[in-house]
Amino acid sequence: MNIGQASKASGVSAKMIRYYEQTGLIPKADRKDSGYRDYSPSDVHMLRFIRRARDLGFSVAEINDLLSLWRDKARQSADVKRIAQAHIAQLQERIENLNQMAATLGTLVDCCAGDDRPDCPILADLEEPGAAPASVPAATGRLRHRP
Amino acid sequence: MNIGQASKASGVSAKMIRYYEQTGLIPKADRKDSGYRDYSPSDVHMLRFIRRARDLGFSVAEINDLLSLWRDKARQSADVKRIAQAHIAQLQERIENLNQMAATLGTLVDCCAGDDRPDCPILADLEEPGAAPASVPAATGRLRHRP
DNA sequence: GATGCAGGTTCCAATGATGGGAAGGTCAAG
DNA sequence: CTTGACCTTCCCATCATTGGAACCTGCATC
Numbered sequence: 440m441n442i443g444q445a446s447k448a449s450g451v452s453a454k455m456i457r458y459y460e461q462t463g464l465i466p467k468a469d470r471k472d473s474g475y476r477d478y479s480p481s482d483v484h485m486l487r488f489i490r491r492a493r494d495l496g497f498s499v500a501e502i503n504d505l506l507s508l509w510r511d512k513a514r515q516s517a518d519v520k521r522i523a524q525a526h527i528a529q530l531q532e533r534i535e536n537l538n539q540m541a542a543t544l545g546t547l548v549d550c551c552a553g554d555d556r557p558d559c560p561i562l563a564d565l566e567e568p569g570a571a572p573a574s575v576p577a578a579t580g581r582l583r584h585r586p
Numbered sequence: 587m588n589i590g591q592a593s594k595a596s597g598v599s600a601k602m603i604r605y606y607e608q609t610g611l612i613p614k615a616d617r618k619d620s621g622y623r624d625y626s627p628s629d630v631h632m633l634r635f636i637r638r639a640r641d642l643g644f645s646v647a648e649i650n651d652l653l654s655l656w657r658d659k660a661r662q663s664a665d666v667k668r669i670a671q672a673h674i675a676q677l678q679e680r681i682e683n684l685n686q687m688a689a690t691l692g693t694l695v696d697c698c699a700g701d702d703r704p705d706c707p708i709l710a711d712l713e714e715p716g717a718a719p720a721s722v723p724a725a726t727g728r729l730r731h732r733p
Numbered sequence: 734g735a736t737g738c739a740g741g742t743t744c745c746a747a748t749g750a751t752g753g754g755a756a757g758g759t760c761a762a763g
Numbered sequence: 764c765t766t767g768a769c770c771t772t773c774c775c776a777t778c779a780t781t782g783g784a785a786c787c788t789g790c791a792t793c
Contacts, residue, residue: 441769441770442769442770442771443768443769443770452751452752453769453770454751454752454753455750455751455752457771457772458750458751473758473759473760473770473771474758474759474770474771475759475760475769475770475771476770476771484713487713488712488713491711491712491713491715492712493750494687495687495690495691495712496684496687498749498750499749499750500749505709505712508706508709509709509712509713511704512704513704514704514706514709515701515702515703515704516698516699516700516701516702516703516704516705516706516708517699517700517701517702519698519706519708519709520695520698520699520700520706520708521700523691523694523695523698523708524695526691527688527691527692527695530684530687530688530691531688533684534681534684534685534688537643537677537680537681537684538681540641540642540643540677541674541677541678541681543642544642544670544673544674544677545674547670548667548670548671548674551663551666551667551670552663552664552667553663553664553667553668554662554663554664555662555663555664556662556663557658557659557660557661557662557663558663559655559661559663559666559667561663561666561667561670562652562655562656562661562666564638565635565638565639565642565652565656566631566634566635566638566656568638588740588741589740589741589742590739590740590741599780599781600740600741601780601781601782602779602780602781604742604743605779605780620741620742620787620788620789621741621742621787621788622740622741622742622788622789623741623742640779645778645779646778646779734793735792735793736791736792736793737790737791737792737793738789738790738791738792739788739789739790739791740787740788740789740790741786741787741788741789742785742786742787742788743784743785743786743787744783744784744785745782745783745784746781746782746783746784747780747781747782747783748778748779748780748781748782749777749778750777751776751777752775752776752777753774753775753776753777754773754774754775754776755772755773755774755775756771756772756773757770757771757772758769758770758771758772759768759769759770759771760767760768760769760770761766761767761768761769762765762766762767762768763764763765763766763767
């Protein structure tokens with residue numbers, strides 16, 4: 440099975456399949472005489488596992504751990520659960536940050552006339568947090584890189 | 587005022603101040619004879635504006651628009667409001683994605699014994715979405731880059 | 734004056750996950 | 764045999780941010 444087929448069957452782009460191989464997340468694929476990568480159904484299975492984990496927001500590093508456990512028939516489910524719980528905690532932290540941002544902005548938007556006049560509580564708050572009429576505590580935890 | 591002072595006063599790292607200047611988000615700073623950048627209180631004011639907007643999750647591109655409006659004394663508050671509303675919509679999209687992920691994972695975690703046995707509904711679901719006992723519809727919208 | 738340290742300057746590189754594209758080889762159908 | 768779809772590798776860009784190297788300046792202390 441060529442990489443394109445594996446890509447379609449797994450939902451992982453060919454680019455990413457090569458990237459995962461290069462970074463060691465997945466083992467090097469077999470090659471045909473032509474030099475083309477050759478994938479088995481079980482490779483596709485693994486790719487779908489990865490795709491699904493990405494869909495659930497796991498980082499590649501976390502997926503690495505999950506894959507190890509997946510392959511380890513003597514794993515302890517507690518180890519998997521721990522990773523998942525840690526990830527949920529991360530998700531919730533991000534969610535809280537985003538909620539805080541949205542709430543603050545929402546309050547400001549509600550106070551903004553949104554007409555042709557220049558007065559704007561949104562800009563006023565950006566200028567001087569809390570100075571605007573209906574401001575709300577600032578988001579404290581910075582959320583770098585796709586907050 | 588040196589860049590270090592401006593950094594402390596604004597909460598924007600010196601690195602980022604130079605980066606913002608380089609990319610044209612902020613105008614080129616004045617220079618002293620020594621070649622050191624020289625910041626006025628109004629520069630710091632602008633940096634704090636940027637910092638606050640970043641804290642609210644605005645991208646640099648959006649901040650560029652906000653800064654233009656901020657400087658434009660004849661702006662229309664509707665323009666600001668539109669940017670803010672679009673941003674809120676983005677935030678909410680991300681929040682929904684994250685909530686979906688957390689919910690799915692939460693369900694799986696609840697089904698996982700978390701003991702020393704290998705059976706694990708979390709891995710089972712990653713392997714075959716929906717096959718595990720208490721699974722939940724998969725997150726559909728991919729959330730690339732810090733979802 | 735000399736020395737040292739804090740802090741400034743520029744430039745280059747890396748992050749994480751992904752997409753884009755160029756230059757060239759392979760395969761199947763026509 | 765040609766055509767077009769697909770594969771290969773390699774490099775570059777994204778976005779915001781950090782880190783470090785190599786070098787220069789400002790100020791205080793000996």
